[in-house]
Amino acid sequence: MIPYLELPQLALPFGQKIDVFGVLSTIGVGVGAVLAARAARRYGPGDDEPLRGVVTWAVMFGLYGGHLLHLFGYHPELLTAKDPFLVLRFWDGLSSMGGVLGALVGIFVYFRRIKTPVGPYLDALALGTAPGWAIARVGCFLVHDHPGVKTDFFLAVNFPGGPRHDLGLYDVFVLLALTLVLYVAARFKPRQGRLMGLLAVIYSACRFGLDFLRASDMSFVDRRYAGLTPAQYIVVGLFAVGVWLLTRPAPEVQRSEVVVSKDPEAAPART
Numbered sequence: 001m002i003p004y005l006e007l008p009q010l011a012l013p014f015g016q017k018i019d020v021f022g023v024l025s026t027i028g029v030g031v032g033a034v035l036a037a038r039a040a041r042r043y044g045p046g047d048d049e050p051l052r053g054v055v056t057w058a059v060m061f062g063l064y065g066g067h068l069l070h071l072f073g074y075h076p077e078l079l080t081a082k083d084p085f086l087v088l089r090f091w092d093g094l095s096s097m098g099g100v101l102g103a104l105v106g107i108f109v110y111f112r113r114i115k116t117p118v119g120p121y122l123d124a125l126a127l128g129t130a131p132g133w134a135i136a137r138v139g140c141f142l143v144h145d146h147p148g149v150k151t152d153f154f155l156a157v158n159f160p161g162g163p164r165h166d167l168g169l170y171d172v173f174v175l176l177a178l179t180l181v182l183y184v185a186a187r188f189k190p191r192q193g194r195l196m197g198l199l200a201v202i203y204s205a206c207r208f209g210l211d212f213l214r215a216s217d218m219s220f221v222d223r224r225y226a227g228l229t230p231a232q233y234i235v236v237g238l239f240a241v242g243v244w245l246l247t248r249p250a251p252e253v254q255r256s257e258v259v260v261s262k263d264p265e266a267a268p269a270r271t
Helices: 020-043 049-074 096-113 119-143 167-186 194-213 230-247
Strands: 147-150 157-159 162-166
Touching (some): 020 119, 049 119, 049 230, 096 119, 119 167, 119 194, 162 167, 167 194, 194 230
Antiparallel strands (some): 147 162, 157 162
């Protein structure tokens, strides 16, 4: 059985605090950005310049996306007239799934802004996202904000009141395994978008199943809608996108056109 560890919060100006999840999420974003840029240079498309500029956009959209899903999806009971500024305090309650969705929006907005297609960079982003997300999930495990049902499973965490599944820990295992799968697959140079498709399909299937283990007998638990968590509805959509990426035809390569010169001695010119 794994002991229940509690780490102290870090003090911020004006009496605010941030826990280890916020610190590890920041580290995860940094590591993910570095690995994605490296993957773009090594596996394609060769140029990592757009991925250097997209980090700020992904972080900003990701933070607010994570905070908004935490409030409006998981814990709408926190929205009261007594604290109207809670919506603006993006560090005060985050959902990793909301952070991923927000980051995706930020990535697409940025690529559209610089008028660059995002498709060639999807696989590089997948190779950075999986390990970066795993680091952030270590933060989830250390703050124990995803408690599961009571169990005697050997990987159970000894929560106050008895051992339980810790879904943050299980997500770490899933994402580390996915990181290994993606980097092995990358060596075989799959078609464009296949690595992102693998990430979306495998993670979505695992997350959908694991969320059935979430606790429902504690005082502060995730909201359910028709028996499902907000993340379960979201991963259904992500799974569909992943299937589309895995099954869509390969992007067409524009063929060069041969221009025939009227001079019989001149070689054909290609444009």
